[in-house]
Amino acid sequence: MKTLIATLLIAAPLVAASSFAQAQGTTPAKATAAKKTVQKTAKKPAAKKGAKAAAGAAAAGTAAAAVAAAPAAPLSTEELAVSERVFKGRIPCELGAYVNVTADSTNPGYFFVDGRGFKYHMSPVKTTTGTVRLEDKAAGAVWLQIANKSMLMNQKAGQRLADECMSPEQQQVAEAIKKNPPPSLLDAPKPAQ
Template sequence: MKTLIATLLIAAPLMVVNHAAVAATPTKSTAKTTAPAKKSAAKKGVKAAAGAAAAGAAVAVVAAGPASAALSTEDLAVSERVFKGRIPCELGAHVNVTADSANPGYFIVDGRGFKYHMAPVSTTTGTVRLEDKAAGAVWLQIANKSMLMNQKAGQRLADECMSPEQQQVADAIKKNPPPSLLDNK
């Protein structure tokens, strides 16, 4: 069933594009006058697509679209706990987390060199987790910090990210550290 839905989501836009191309096909009288213009426009389109593909190898970009799946009530509850805004990270980096206005519960997570369209995922530990499954990106948010990881590349894109609320919790932990699990008291 999942394969069928995925196939339909992929095929539907292609059918619309094909239908638009058939509707825009010129008649014989206009085909002779517009053929050179079409070839140059096609070449420019191919060059632009190749340039975008080359740039896309270094930068992961996933556009928000109407094809986003509906979220469960648990996932919507997770989305309410996500810290939004410009969140500073270590080494002068930052991450922008903004709600996707077109898709309730979804978020756009971007920064220097990356942009992801993420959906909340419920966890058993209470950790806020946003995922972009197509790109392999994961945003994890705990009480005192957040991090962005690219699971496909096996690297952290941003670490020690703290919203003002998380900074308060981190300061409180520094002042009153929790008891060690190894202490027998």
């Protein structure tokens, strides 16, 4: 993949130089000289790093624009109710990771969930357990939020992207559970016979 990107980064200026030369009516010899100049510039390490950074930024911008431009289907009343319970902001997770959850201003009820190496456009999904669930069905990503923690999973890749994520409200619930743990299901009183 890196080789493909590097090849494209080197080929793009060559194609542009060739097209420019043809548009200007330049002779093939002059166009070849222009190509060699572009190749020499592209071979320099600083130029490669700059070109890679520019290509990476362009790709990230394109991906972000694609995510932002995704048409959103209207949500049901139940899904909008779920979206009201979503914790927003920068949410710290285990191992120094974090997840940013921000509301999509153009599509009510939808959210952008992003962090290191990922960005998803998610919609709420009604659950029978009351768990807050956001999904990006195209990417296979799921954000689950319960009272004391949240997690982000990529079901297509079969991996957790972030775990033990806690908003300030969830941290309070987690501390309360530590101080006063709920009774175990195994310790529950047996029903009278």
